[in-house]
Amino acid sequence: MQSSANKKHAYTRTLDFKTGCVEMMHGSGGRAMAQLIDQLFMTAFDNDFLRQMNDQASFTSSGGRMVMATDSHVITPLFFPGGDIGCLSVHGTINDVVMAGAKPLYLSAGFILEEGLPLGDLKRIVESMAAAARVIPVPIITGDTKVVERGSGDGVFITTTGIGMIPENVFISSERAKPGDNILISGTIGDHGIAVMLAREDFAFQSSLESDTASLHDLVSVMVEAVPGIHVLRDPTRGGVAAALNEIAQQSGTGMMLFEERIPVKPAVSAACEFLGFDPMYVANEGKLIAVCAPEDTDKLLDTMRAHPLGCNAAVIGEIIADSHSFVQMKTRFGGTHVVDWLSGDQLPRIC
Amino acid sequence: MQSSANKKHAYTRTLDFKTGCVEMMHGSGGRAMAQLIDQLFMTAFDNDFLRQMNDQASFTSSGGRMVMATDSHVITPLFFPGGDIGCLSVHGTINDVVMAGAKPLYLSAGFILEEGLPLGDLKRIVESMAAAARVIPVPIITGDTKVVERGSGDGVFITTTGIGMIPENVFISSERAKPGDNILISGTIGDHGIAVMLAREDFAFQSSLESDTASLHDLVSVMVEAVPGIHVLRDPTRGGVAAALNEIAQQSGTGMMLFEERIPVKPAVSAACEFLGFDPMYVANEGKLIAVCAPEDTDKLLDTMRAHPLGCNAAVIGEIIADSHSFVQMKTRFGGTHVVDWLSGDQLPRIC
Amino acid sequence: MCLAIPAKVEQFTADDNAIVELSGIRKEISLALVDEVSPGDYVIVHAGYAIQKLDVEEAERTLALFEELYAQTGNFPDFPQTGTT
Amino acid sequence: MCLAIPAKVEQFTADDNAIVELSGIRKEISLALVDEVSPGDYVIVHAGYAIQKLDVEEAERTLALFEELYAQTGNFPDFPQTGTT
Amino acid sequence: MKYIEAFRDGRLARKIAGQTAKEADPRRHYYLMEFCGGHTHAISRYGIADLLPAHIHMIHGPGCPVCVLPMGRLENAIQLAQTPGVILCSYGDMLRIPTAKGNSLLKVKSRGADIRMIYSSSEALDIARQNPDKCIVFLAIGFETTTPPTAVVIKQAQKLGLSNFTVFCNHVLTPSAISHILLSPEIRQLGLVRLDGFIGPAHVSTVIGSRPYEYFVEEFQKPVVIAGFEPLDVIQAILMLVRQINEGRAEVENEFTRAVLPHGNIKAQKLVADVFELRRSFEWRGLGHVPYSALRIKSCFADFDAEQRFEIPALSLPDHKACECGAILRGVKHPRDCKIFGTVCTPDNPIGSCMVSSEGACAAYFRYGRFRDNQSQHEMAGH
Amino acid sequence: MKYIEAFRDGRLARKIAGQTAKEADPRRHYYLMEFCGGHTHAISRYGIADLLPAHIHMIHGPGCPVCVLPMGRLENAIQLAQTPGVILCSYGDMLRIPTAKGNSLLKVKSRGADIRMIYSSSEALDIARQNPDKCIVFLAIGFETTTPPTAVVIKQAQKLGLSNFTVFCNHVLTPSAISHILLSPEIRQLGLVRLDGFIGPAHVSTVIGSRPYEYFVEEFQKPVVIAGFEPLDVIQAILMLVRQINEGRAEVENEFTRAVLPHGNIKAQKLVADVFELRRSFEWRGLGHVPYSALRIKSCFADFDAEQRFEIPALSLPDHKACECGAILRGVKHPRDCKIFGTVCTPDNPIGSCMVSSEGACAAYFRYGRFRDNQSQHEMAGH
Numbered sequence A, B: 001m002q003s004s005a006n007k008k009h010a011y012t013r014t015l016d017f018k019t020g021c022v023e024m025m026h027g028s029g030g031r032a033m034a035q036l037i038d039q040l041f042m043t044a045f046d047n048d049f050l051r052q053m054n055d056q057a058s059f060t061s062s063g064g065r066m067v068m069a070t071d072s073h074v075i076t077p078l079f080f081p082g083g084d085i086g087c088l089s090v091h092g093t094i095n096d097v098v099m100a101g102a103k104p105l106y107l108s109a110g111f112i113l114e115e116g117l118p119l120g121d122l123k124r125i126v127e128s129m130a131a132a133a134r135v136i137p138v139p140i141i142t143g144d145t146k147v148v149e150r151g152s153g154d155g156v157f158i159t160t161t162g163i164g165m166i167p168e169n170v171f172i173s174s175e176r177a178k179p180g181d182n183i184l185i186s187g188t189i190g191d192h193g194i195a196v197m198l199a200r201e202d203f204a205f206q207s208s209l210e211s212d213t214a215s216l217h218d219l220v221s222v223m224v225e226a227v228p229g230i231h232v233l234r235d236p237t238r239g240g241v242a243a244a245l246n247e248i249a250q251q252s253g254t255g256m257m258l259f260e261e262r263i264p265v266k267p268a269v270s271a272a273c274e275f276l277g278f279d280p281m282y283v284a285n286e287g288k289l290i291a292v293c294a295p296e297d298t299d300k301l302l303d304t305m306r307a308h309p310l311g312c313n314a315a316v317i318g319e320i321i322a323d324s325h326s327f328v329q330m331k332t333r334f335g336g337t338h339v340v341d342w343l344s345g346d347q348l349p350r351i352c
Numbered sequence C, D: 001m002c003l004a005i006p007a008k009v010e011q012f013t014a015d016d017n018a019i020v021e022l023s024g025i026r027k028e029i030s031l032a033l034v035d036e037v038s039p040g041d042y043v044i045v046h047a048g049y050a051i052q053k054l055d056v057e058e059a060e061r062t063l064a065l066f067e068e069l070y071a072q073t074g075n076f077p078d079f080p081q082t083g084t085t
Numbered sequence E, F: 001m002k003y004i005e006a007f008r009d010g011r012l013a014r015k016i017a018g019q020t021a022k023e024a025d026p027r028r029h030y031y032l033m034e035f036c037g038g039h040t041h042a043i044s045r046y047g048i049a050d051l052l053p054a055h056i057h058m059i060h061g062p063g064c065p066v067c068v069l070p071m072g073r074l075e076n077a078i079q080l081a082q083t084p085g086v087i088l089c090s091y092g093d094m095l096r097i098p099t100a101k102g103n104s105l106l107k108v109k110s111r112g113a114d115i116r117m118i119y120s121s122s123e124a125l126d127i128a129r130q131n132p133d134k135c136i137v138f139l140a141i142g143f144e145t146t147t148p149p150t151a152v153v154i155k156q157a158q159k160l161g162l163s164n165f166t167v168f169c170n171h172v173l174t175p176s177a178i179s180h181i182l183l184s185p186e187i188r189q190l191g192l193v194r195l196d197g198f199i200g201p202a203h204v205s206t207v208i209g210s211r212p213y214e215y216f217v218e219e220f221q222k223p224v225v226i227a228g229f230e231p232l233d234v235i236q237a238i239l240m241l242v243r244q245i246n247e248g249r250a251e252v253e254n255e256f257t258r259a260v261l262p263h264g265n266i267k268a269q270k271l272v273a274d275v276f277e278l279r280r281s282f283e284w285r286g287l288g289h290v291p292y293s294a295l296r297i298k299s300c301f302a303d304f305d306a307e308q309r310f311e312i313p314a315l316s317l318p319d320h321k322a323c324e325c326g327a328i329l330r331g332v333k334h335p336r337d338c339k340i341f342g343t344v345c346t347p348d349n350p351i352g353s354c355m356v357s358s359e360g361a362c363a364a365y366f367r368y369g370r371f372r373d374n375q376s377q378h379e380m381a382g383h
């Protein structure tokens, strides 16, 4: 295997990360593409698998139950308070891997770049991605880069795929939710979606809100160690907590009863929701998880979550009930009850 | 595990594949997205893994050397003679998996849909993808769907990731090319790139040329069975045969000598190249492979390839030579020699 | 109809605009529809415009009325039960 | 400079255009720059225009000349050697 | 959130609800209409119905701008959006309203129409300035609350000489709609609907004040309590209405004193009067043609009037034939009376406008009320 | 491919090459310039140099439209492309030419300029028809071969009254450039460059015919053989030149009889004469200002002349200071004489225009010649 460092390069001018832009040639399989891969991706992600430089990466598996998850990441703006599409693209997929209780092993990354993207922005994104992967740690072992014409993309789209290994005694799946189980959330809801929405210039908002984007691998690992019998884990991303709960309810054929007053929401998130006419239950999170466990495991699980930095605001927000309609209901702070349905259409800012 | 079929649906009107279009709501995590996944993706890809309906798919691995490969697929037009972005997205990644001599096991798929894409087109694409995966067969076990605003995408982008298992006695890697080895190609070159280029309306071409898009899993499997000691396999996609050979040369630190007269090119591909000012060596293929093997294995490998429908035009096109510059040279039909360099920039139609 | 929320005026900006604040969220809105607003005042914001000032004293009076009622009333029916709580 | 190739005129289309053919590839080009072209004729195509007719007899004559030369000449130097062939 | 959360206090709510239950006469029924979608939303969102005794009935009124926009005007907007060179700007609420054939602004947007969702009328003006080669049409809708911001931008556009900016005006008036409901045959003659009192608009009243309801109370002898949109405001207003009814009074009372003055916002009223004038009649979805119930742009601002610039035709289109939105908006029917509620018509594929806005009666019932009926119909395991 | 492949026959090539080697006088050197990039390309692509004896030297001439476009005109085009409302159309070849600062049409395209690559001038006209609200500028370049298609679209635009279509004309003339080279001090006075004969243009000659070279042969007493662009054409032309030189003749001979007539294409010539007129002088990259060497649009078509419509300024910009393109285009230097060849200047990051087109001398040498020098400099394992 030849290392990237001692390979002879067919180019002598280095990429211009200060003023350069992505051009169509960076995706056309020629030397410009080889240079981009070498000077950016290989340098940032640097690992032995990538250095194989084959059409694929090979690794050795010890066998057992493995998981595979994928997410395509599209977001405007590319950089937002608390993160960027780079670290988000690692967290988004890793979180799906670890929602099985699995230990993440490897990542792949497919980039779709829009002609005209400043190379400096791309570098920032790739380095953020590399840093996010390194802390887990999970190597990005193979990838692909395409360039599309200006107007056929939106800066950069990143699709990551992750594989992981499930510990022997862990069996986490959404259909395992049972009446009587408790529903836990790892922290405040809606931070990501609201932070990104407020970062959009046209709304003229200012706030110190940040996206919660984070990898949940370590939180999950302490959780499954404490309570290997966790029934369900799910990260409430697009569609928010409402979507994640409805999915679990539908897949397990149960209903849910939530208690509004127990659901942690930052005051600033509530306030932004008031301005925009949003409901935080439908707003995306990128560093939170929902757990469902047996009543007897609840205290231990909650304590474990609260002891972890990413779970310090964890709370039991409701319980699984029997309901052939799989309604997710919420007892409001006010005393009444309503259904927390799926989001309909898109959540759009509204005036009435 | 609950099957898709006996699940209760929260929607009663089925998707309108005749006149409907992708809308932003199909990506926002609400019921419209759940319906799209259920009525289109789950139906077309139907398998037990997908039906787990978790954030990730789990499977059991027996252990050993595994490979992971990914490709993002962007192509205009979405439908072209001989294929479409759907089957292409299966072939593109599977071929990278099998270039390690591996048996493909599982695929994931990430879709980035542009608002306004006719649902009927999406259905055709997804069904083509499902059909391509089924013949291998390799299940698409997990996926993701995003929708971007009109003008921020190009119909549909598909990123697939594949994993596979390498047979015990197979060690294929590009740095194994050695001086004296022979270089083989599995058939005519440039068919895909030219067929797609001619399908573009603005050039006003007509031809019966078709893309060669195909999965090479079976060809590779008979090849590694016949000659487990194959040194290198690579599919000459973007950048064409020239790019693939330069990659091998650079990664193995060798040079190459090719013989123009032995390189199979369809007359129509040559003719189109004359019209456009292209060189078929730089034109993309999606169903061809380059193999490098020891001289003593060459005849057996060539015979095996020729006996397979996807290798009937296979040829030995050159040999590996020692060259510290890693030049890929070609002896022309005319008698002279030149360097087959990487593509510079983009291959653009030209008039001079 | 007519989603509107009270927010505190923090400072004036150009063009008859002002920054208002609610729980740490700041937004520039128009004061074109209200007169005699000072920083520190609360305004009702609708579609990016202050449509009226909020009378803080009246708000407190209303809340005090509720509390009074709370103090007066002795017993009241339980919540109707739904679900398994 | 001036990439141009000979192709056979197959049929006339609207606006002084025609379909030409080369090894199964057909393309619509303009005949605005040439006179008296008939289907079956070969034309030299440059940037979507026929810029001249190809004189088939002259082409054959040139090729015959080459062949003649081939027949005449007895021995000739070998290709210079490059690479390991 | 100051002056918001205090009005959502569940502890106080139970007290006021208890008081209401105590004061409500068990021998009679109370039929109370909340005119505004804002109140409808609060009632559903906080489950206020769960706190009320069974003989107090809340009837949802037509106070949702999305719900009352007639088909014809929506079709006009859709056609405008598809006109080459036009950028149509509107509030997010408008984009999903379906036509009888299932079309919507969002659908034509997905097919290429340039439609921009705005949060404030001033953004439409910015878009006009940034796109001098396009015609910007601001699809203006809403009640008295939303009209003043439209007046502001029309005046600004005139000042700036922005010749590519126009407004398609659909602003409507609340008091005329309330009067119209009380004049409807179902109530006046047939007695099909009983209405004992009204919860009066919150934010509309911040602009128009409490006085306009005086005439109304005198004419129809129905009590009105103007209330804020927070749940405590609503429950308090219900108590106040129960008291008026018990005492045989019909007065305008103001629960929302923190924002509503008798004379309202005079500056805003003046701006509206500068720019707009009454229409003789305007179609409301569900209510039909209601006299003097809407505004149009005055002729001195004709350059900014999309109706004139684009010669928008008057269209009167029927609703989907199964849709009961009209009757629901008049308080005559309940969402559950609609045959296609929750099956063909859902928030994801709304057939009628009442299923679109979260303030629409059907959407509110789908999200917040539906499960109660389901629970009464189906025995659930473990209960 | 009929009438193409027959002219690429390696078996015949070796015969003709053998004959040439036999006839070439071993006691002298032959310096032959192929004026056209098309011949340069054929020589490199097919390795014709490998077939020639060492004392026959091929010198690459300036016959590549991409290579001779001066910096100032390129900068004009880049500025046009960045003008709001403009769509700049050009042939793919033009897009990668770098300015001294490394800018190019492709680079400004990637930053948002609307630049469309076309294959035929008629596509520019189509784009103009499809975008009535944009100004379409067709950046026209090329020698006599490419000028007639430009003339056609200008006439069509006039007929159609297409007021949004203009042409930025950079068409240049071959014979004037050849004369200019032979008049250059390096050749005439300094004797730095020896030129014994010319391979005359292939496709240019299909349009202008063989006659224009007669004057030239008489004036300078150098043989010219017009040859096709296929490799057998080239090698045959070399043989014909060797024979003329050996025999002391200086005549115009035509190897490309299948497409070149003495009078050329009269219809095309007339069209060009209708639309264009001679410029007094025009800058060529490498050659400087060459008198009567280019065309401009006649005043009767001024409406379609981008130079007039956009008041394009005359810019004269220096090349990159290390770049030897000028000397290479005049035949005075070889690519390997450039200090930055293959290091700073590569086909991926071209500094000079000769590295852009595959017909440029530097690009051709990089792709097809470079390895020979490398092989002579470095011992390779196993050889």
Ligand code: SF4
Pocket: E322, E323, E324, E325, E328, E335, E338, E339, E340, E341, E342, E345, E346, E350, E351, E352, E353, E354, E355, E362
């Ligand atoms: S459910 Fe409501 S909105 Fe839907 S069709 Fe019926 S009445 Fe109309």
Ligand code: SF4
Pocket: F322, F323, F324, F325, F328, F335, F338, F339, F340, F341, F342, F345, F346, F350, F351, F352, F353, F354, F355, F362
């Ligand atoms: S290599 Fe050629 S094109 Fe490049 S700078 Fe040198 S002379 Fe100019």
Ligand SMILES: [Mg+2]
Pocket: A055, B095, B096, B234, B235, B236, B237
């Ligand atoms: Mg590959």
Ligand SMILES: [Mg+2]
Pocket: A069, A070, A071, A093, A096, B055, B143, B144
């Ligand atoms: Mg996923």
Ligand SMILES: [Mg+2]
Pocket: A071, A091, A092, A093, A095, A096, A237
């Ligand atoms: Mg995810």
Ligand SMILES: [Mg+2]
Pocket: A143, A144, A145, B070, B071, B072
């Ligand atoms: Mg790839």
Ligand SMILES: [Mg+2]
Pocket: A150, A151, A152, A153, A154, A155, B151, B152
């Ligand atoms: Mg974009």
Ligand SMILES: [Mg+2]
Pocket: A095, A096, A234, A235, A236, A237, B055
């Ligand atoms: Mg997830």
Ligand SMILES: [Mg+2]
Pocket: A055, A143, A144, B069, B070, B071, B093, B096
């Ligand atoms: Mg790949």
Ligand SMILES: [Mg+2]
Pocket: B071, B091, B092, B093, B095, B096, B237
């Ligand atoms: Mg591939």
Ligand SMILES: [Mg+2]
Pocket: A070, A071, A072, B143, B144, B145
């Ligand atoms: Mg996902």
Ligand SMILES: [Mg+2]
Pocket: A151, A152, B151, B152, B153, B154, B155
């Ligand atoms: Mg597009």
